[in-house]
Amino acid sequence: MKTALLAGLALLLSSAAALAQTGPAAATLPNSFDRTIAVPAAPAAPPIVQTMADERSEDALRDFIAGAAAGDIDTSNLSDDLITAITAQADQVTPLIQSFGAVQAVTFVGKRDGADLFSVLFANAETEWMIGFNDDGKIGALLFRPAPTE
Structure with a gap:
Protein backbone atom coordinates (compact mmCIF):
# COMPACT_ATOMS: atom_id res chain seq x y z
CA MET A 1 0.00 0.00 0.00
CA LYS A 2 2.80 2.44 0.92
CA THR A 3 4.67 1.53 -2.26
CA ALA A 4 1.59 2.22 -4.36
CA LEU A 5 1.04 5.53 -2.55
CA LEU A 6 4.68 6.56 -3.07
CA ALA A 7 4.51 5.56 -6.73
CA GLY A 8 1.34 7.60 -7.08
CA LEU A 9 2.98 10.60 -5.42
CA ALA A 10 6.06 10.24 -7.65
CA LEU A 11 3.81 10.18 -10.72
CA LEU A 12 1.91 13.24 -9.49
CA LEU A 13 5.15 15.12 -8.80
CA SER A 14 6.67 14.23 -12.17
CA SER A 15 3.45 15.37 -13.89
CA ALA A 16 3.53 18.65 -11.98
CA ALA A 17 7.17 19.21 -12.95
CA ALA A 18 6.38 18.53 -16.59
CA LEU A 19 3.45 20.96 -16.54
CA ALA A 20 5.49 23.62 -14.74
CA GLN A 21 8.10 23.48 -17.48
CA THR A 22 5.56 24.16 -20.22
CA GLY A 23 4.64 27.60 -18.98
CA PRO A 24 1.03 28.74 -18.38
CA ALA A 25 -0.29 25.20 -17.99
CA ALA A 26 1.27 25.09 -14.53
CA ALA A 27 -1.30 27.56 -13.29
CA THR A 28 -4.12 25.15 -14.17
CA LEU A 29 -2.74 22.26 -12.08
CA PRO A 30 -5.11 21.77 -9.13
CA ASN A 31 -3.70 21.86 -5.62
CA SER A 32 -3.92 18.17 -4.81
CA PHE A 33 -2.97 18.66 -1.17
CA ASP A 34 -6.16 20.64 -0.48
CA ARG A 35 -8.48 18.01 -1.94
CA THR A 36 -9.72 14.93 -0.19
CA ILE A 37 -8.91 11.84 -2.21
CA ALA A 38 -10.88 8.67 -1.62
CA VAL A 39 -8.57 5.76 -0.87
CA PRO A 40 -10.14 2.33 -1.25
CA ALA A 41 -10.20 0.32 1.96
CA ALA A 42 -8.23 -2.90 2.09
CA PRO A 43 -10.47 -5.93 1.82
CA ALA A 44 -11.33 -7.43 5.18
CA ALA A 45 -9.90 -10.82 6.07
CA PRO A 46 -12.40 -13.64 5.77
CA PRO A 47 -14.03 -14.42 9.11
CA ILE A 48 -12.73 -17.20 11.32
CA VAL A 49 -15.31 -19.96 11.51
CA GLN A 50 -15.57 -21.86 14.78
CA THR A 51 -15.82 -25.52 13.83
CA MET A 52 -13.80 -28.67 14.40
CA ALA A 53 -10.22 -28.88 13.19
CA ASP A 54 -9.27 -31.39 10.51
CA GLU A 55 -8.16 -34.46 12.47
CA ARG A 56 -4.78 -34.40 10.69
CA SER A 57 -3.96 -30.74 11.29
CA GLU A 58 -2.53 -30.57 14.78
CA ASP A 59 -0.28 -33.63 14.42
CA ALA A 60 0.94 -32.46 11.00
CA LEU A 61 1.63 -28.99 12.37
CA ALA A 66 9.55 -30.31 15.29
CA GLY A 67 11.29 -31.01 11.98
CA ALA A 68 12.07 -27.32 11.40
CA ALA A 69 13.37 -26.97 14.97
CA ALA A 70 15.65 -29.98 14.38
CA GLY A 71 16.77 -28.59 11.01
CA ASP A 72 15.28 -31.58 9.18
CA ILE A 73 11.89 -30.83 7.61
CA ASP A 74 10.08 -33.96 6.44
CA THR A 75 8.70 -33.11 3.00
CA SER A 76 6.95 -36.43 2.37
CA ASN A 77 3.58 -35.05 3.46
CA LEU A 78 3.90 -31.70 1.62
CA SER A 79 2.55 -30.79 -1.82
CA ASP A 80 5.11 -30.19 -4.56
CA ASP A 81 4.36 -26.44 -4.57
CA LEU A 82 4.83 -26.25 -0.81
CA ILE A 83 8.11 -28.20 -0.99
CA GLY A 114 -10.80 -23.99 4.38
CA ALA A 115 -7.57 -24.06 6.38
CA ASP A 116 -7.22 -24.64 10.12
CA LEU A 117 -5.94 -21.76 12.22
CA PHE A 118 -3.88 -22.54 15.33
CA SER A 119 -2.31 -20.45 18.05
CA VAL A 120 1.11 -21.88 18.89
CA LEU A 121 2.83 -20.73 22.06
CA PHE A 122 6.58 -21.31 22.14
CA ALA A 123 8.99 -20.61 24.99
CA ASN A 124 10.10 -17.38 23.25
CA ALA A 125 7.26 -16.46 20.90
CA GLU A 126 3.51 -16.45 20.34
CA THR A 127 2.48 -17.29 16.79
CA GLU A 128 -0.49 -18.06 14.55
CA TRP A 129 -0.34 -20.87 12.00
CA MET A 130 -2.63 -21.84 9.13
CA ILE A 131 -2.51 -25.35 7.71
CA GLY A 132 -4.59 -26.84 4.92
CA PHE A 133 -4.61 -30.04 2.91
CA ASN A 134 -4.97 -30.53 -0.83
CA ASP A 135 -7.11 -33.15 -2.59
CA ASP A 136 -4.25 -35.65 -2.38
CA GLY A 137 -4.23 -35.39 1.42
CA LYS A 138 -0.90 -33.56 1.49
CA ILE A 139 -0.26 -30.24 3.20
CA GLY A 140 -0.91 -27.67 0.50
CA ALA A 141 -0.96 -24.53 2.65
CA LEU A 142 1.23 -23.70 5.62
CA LEU A 143 1.69 -20.16 6.89
CA PHE A 144 2.74 -18.60 10.16
CA ARG A 145 3.08 -15.15 11.62
CA PRO A 146 3.52 -13.53 15.02
CA ALA A 147 0.35 -13.62 17.08
CA PRO A 148 -1.62 -10.40 16.75
CA THR A 149 -1.30 -8.07 19.70
CA GLU A 150 -4.51 -6.67 21.02
Missing part, protein backbone atom coordinates in the same frame (compact mmCIF):
# COMPACT_ATOMS: atom_id res chain seq x y z
CA ARG A 62 3.51 -30.33 15.40
CA ASP A 63 5.55 -32.63 13.12
CA PHE A 64 6.46 -29.75 10.81
CA ILE A 65 7.50 -27.51 13.69
CA THR A 84 9.37 -25.66 -3.54
CA ALA A 85 8.34 -22.70 -1.36
CA ILE A 86 9.76 -24.16 1.86
CA THR A 87 13.02 -25.16 0.20
CA ALA A 88 13.45 -21.62 -1.13
CA GLN A 89 12.83 -20.12 2.34
CA ALA A 90 14.46 -22.76 4.56
CA ASP A 91 17.58 -20.67 5.26
CA GLN A 92 15.40 -17.94 6.81
CA VAL A 93 12.55 -19.97 8.27
CA THR A 94 14.48 -22.77 10.03
CA PRO A 95 16.60 -20.47 12.28
CA LEU A 96 13.53 -18.36 13.01
CA ILE A 97 11.50 -21.37 14.17
CA GLN A 98 14.51 -22.60 16.15
CA SER A 99 14.69 -19.23 17.91
CA PHE A 100 11.09 -19.64 19.11
CA GLY A 101 12.18 -22.35 21.54
CA ALA A 102 10.16 -25.33 22.70
CA VAL A 103 6.46 -25.62 21.90
CA GLN A 104 4.43 -24.90 25.03
CA ALA A 105 0.87 -25.14 23.66
CA VAL A 106 -1.00 -25.65 20.39
CA THR A 107 -4.59 -24.40 20.39
CA PHE A 108 -7.13 -24.68 17.56
CA VAL A 109 -8.69 -21.27 16.90
CA GLY A 110 -10.99 -21.94 13.94
CA LYS A 111 -11.08 -22.24 10.16
CA ARG A 112 -10.39 -19.60 7.54
CA ASP A 113 -10.70 -20.23 3.81
Whole structure:
Protein backbone atom coordinates (compact mmCIF):
# COMPACT_ATOMS: atom_id res chain seq x y z
CA MET A 1 0.00 0.00 0.00
CA LYS A 2 2.80 2.44 0.92
CA THR A 3 4.67 1.53 -2.26
CA ALA A 4 1.59 2.22 -4.36
CA LEU A 5 1.04 5.53 -2.55
CA LEU A 6 4.68 6.56 -3.07
CA ALA A 7 4.51 5.56 -6.73
CA GLY A 8 1.34 7.60 -7.08
CA LEU A 9 2.98 10.60 -5.42
CA ALA A 10 6.06 10.24 -7.65
CA LEU A 11 3.81 10.18 -10.72
CA LEU A 12 1.91 13.24 -9.49
CA LEU A 13 5.15 15.12 -8.80
CA SER A 14 6.67 14.23 -12.17
CA SER A 15 3.45 15.37 -13.89
CA ALA A 16 3.53 18.65 -11.98
CA ALA A 17 7.17 19.21 -12.95
CA ALA A 18 6.38 18.53 -16.59
CA LEU A 19 3.45 20.96 -16.54
CA ALA A 20 5.49 23.62 -14.74
CA GLN A 21 8.10 23.48 -17.48
CA THR A 22 5.56 24.16 -20.22
CA GLY A 23 4.64 27.60 -18.98
CA PRO A 24 1.03 28.74 -18.38
CA ALA A 25 -0.29 25.20 -17.99
CA ALA A 26 1.27 25.09 -14.53
CA ALA A 27 -1.30 27.56 -13.29
CA THR A 28 -4.12 25.15 -14.17
CA LEU A 29 -2.74 22.26 -12.08
CA PRO A 30 -5.11 21.77 -9.13
CA ASN A 31 -3.70 21.86 -5.62
CA SER A 32 -3.92 18.17 -4.81
CA PHE A 33 -2.97 18.66 -1.17
CA ASP A 34 -6.16 20.64 -0.48
CA ARG A 35 -8.48 18.01 -1.94
CA THR A 36 -9.72 14.93 -0.19
CA ILE A 37 -8.91 11.84 -2.21
CA ALA A 38 -10.88 8.67 -1.62
CA VAL A 39 -8.57 5.76 -0.87
CA PRO A 40 -10.14 2.33 -1.25
CA ALA A 41 -10.20 0.32 1.96
CA ALA A 42 -8.23 -2.90 2.09
CA PRO A 43 -10.47 -5.93 1.82
CA ALA A 44 -11.33 -7.43 5.18
CA ALA A 45 -9.90 -10.82 6.07
CA PRO A 46 -12.40 -13.64 5.77
CA PRO A 47 -14.03 -14.42 9.11
CA ILE A 48 -12.73 -17.20 11.32
CA VAL A 49 -15.31 -19.96 11.51
CA GLN A 50 -15.57 -21.86 14.78
CA THR A 51 -15.82 -25.52 13.83
CA MET A 52 -13.80 -28.67 14.40
CA ALA A 53 -10.22 -28.88 13.19
CA ASP A 54 -9.27 -31.39 10.51
CA GLU A 55 -8.16 -34.46 12.47
CA ARG A 56 -4.78 -34.40 10.69
CA SER A 57 -3.96 -30.74 11.29
CA GLU A 58 -2.53 -30.57 14.78
CA ASP A 59 -0.28 -33.63 14.42
CA ALA A 60 0.94 -32.46 11.00
CA LEU A 61 1.63 -28.99 12.37
CA ARG A 62 3.51 -30.33 15.40
CA ASP A 63 5.55 -32.63 13.12
CA PHE A 64 6.46 -29.75 10.81
CA ILE A 65 7.50 -27.51 13.69
CA ALA A 66 9.55 -30.31 15.29
CA GLY A 67 11.29 -31.01 11.98
CA ALA A 68 12.07 -27.32 11.40
CA ALA A 69 13.37 -26.97 14.97
CA ALA A 70 15.65 -29.98 14.38
CA GLY A 71 16.77 -28.59 11.01
CA ASP A 72 15.28 -31.58 9.18
CA ILE A 73 11.89 -30.83 7.61
CA ASP A 74 10.08 -33.96 6.44
CA THR A 75 8.70 -33.11 3.00
CA SER A 76 6.95 -36.43 2.37
CA ASN A 77 3.58 -35.05 3.46
CA LEU A 78 3.90 -31.70 1.62
CA SER A 79 2.55 -30.79 -1.82
CA ASP A 80 5.11 -30.19 -4.56
CA ASP A 81 4.36 -26.44 -4.57
CA LEU A 82 4.83 -26.25 -0.81
CA ILE A 83 8.11 -28.20 -0.99
CA THR A 84 9.37 -25.66 -3.54
CA ALA A 85 8.34 -22.70 -1.36
CA ILE A 86 9.76 -24.16 1.86
CA THR A 87 13.02 -25.16 0.20
CA ALA A 88 13.45 -21.62 -1.13
CA GLN A 89 12.83 -20.12 2.34
CA ALA A 90 14.46 -22.76 4.56
CA ASP A 91 17.58 -20.67 5.26
CA GLN A 92 15.40 -17.94 6.81
CA VAL A 93 12.55 -19.97 8.27
CA THR A 94 14.48 -22.77 10.03
CA PRO A 95 16.60 -20.47 12.28
CA LEU A 96 13.53 -18.36 13.01
CA ILE A 97 11.50 -21.37 14.17
CA GLN A 98 14.51 -22.60 16.15
CA SER A 99 14.69 -19.23 17.91
CA PHE A 100 11.09 -19.64 19.11
CA GLY A 101 12.18 -22.35 21.54
CA ALA A 102 10.16 -25.33 22.70
CA VAL A 103 6.46 -25.62 21.90
CA GLN A 104 4.43 -24.90 25.03
CA ALA A 105 0.87 -25.14 23.66
CA VAL A 106 -1.00 -25.65 20.39
CA THR A 107 -4.59 -24.40 20.39
CA PHE A 108 -7.13 -24.68 17.56
CA VAL A 109 -8.69 -21.27 16.90
CA GLY A 110 -10.99 -21.94 13.94
CA LYS A 111 -11.08 -22.24 10.16
CA ARG A 112 -10.39 -19.60 7.54
CA ASP A 113 -10.70 -20.23 3.81
CA GLY A 114 -10.80 -23.99 4.38
CA ALA A 115 -7.57 -24.06 6.38
CA ASP A 116 -7.22 -24.64 10.12
CA LEU A 117 -5.94 -21.76 12.22
CA PHE A 118 -3.88 -22.54 15.33
CA SER A 119 -2.31 -20.45 18.05
CA VAL A 120 1.11 -21.88 18.89
CA LEU A 121 2.83 -20.73 22.06
CA PHE A 122 6.58 -21.31 22.14
CA ALA A 123 8.99 -20.61 24.99
CA ASN A 124 10.10 -17.38 23.25
CA ALA A 125 7.26 -16.46 20.90
CA GLU A 126 3.51 -16.45 20.34
CA THR A 127 2.48 -17.29 16.79
CA GLU A 128 -0.49 -18.06 14.55
CA TRP A 129 -0.34 -20.87 12.00
CA MET A 130 -2.63 -21.84 9.13
CA ILE A 131 -2.51 -25.35 7.71
CA GLY A 132 -4.59 -26.84 4.92
CA PHE A 133 -4.61 -30.04 2.91
CA ASN A 134 -4.97 -30.53 -0.83
CA ASP A 135 -7.11 -33.15 -2.59
CA ASP A 136 -4.25 -35.65 -2.38
CA GLY A 137 -4.23 -35.39 1.42
CA LYS A 138 -0.90 -33.56 1.49
CA ILE A 139 -0.26 -30.24 3.20
CA GLY A 140 -0.91 -27.67 0.50
CA ALA A 141 -0.96 -24.53 2.65
CA LEU A 142 1.23 -23.70 5.62
CA LEU A 143 1.69 -20.16 6.89
CA PHE A 144 2.74 -18.60 10.16
CA ARG A 145 3.08 -15.15 11.62
CA PRO A 146 3.52 -13.53 15.02
CA ALA A 147 0.35 -13.62 17.08
CA PRO A 148 -1.62 -10.40 16.75
CA THR A 149 -1.30 -8.07 19.70
CA GLU A 150 -4.51 -6.67 21.02
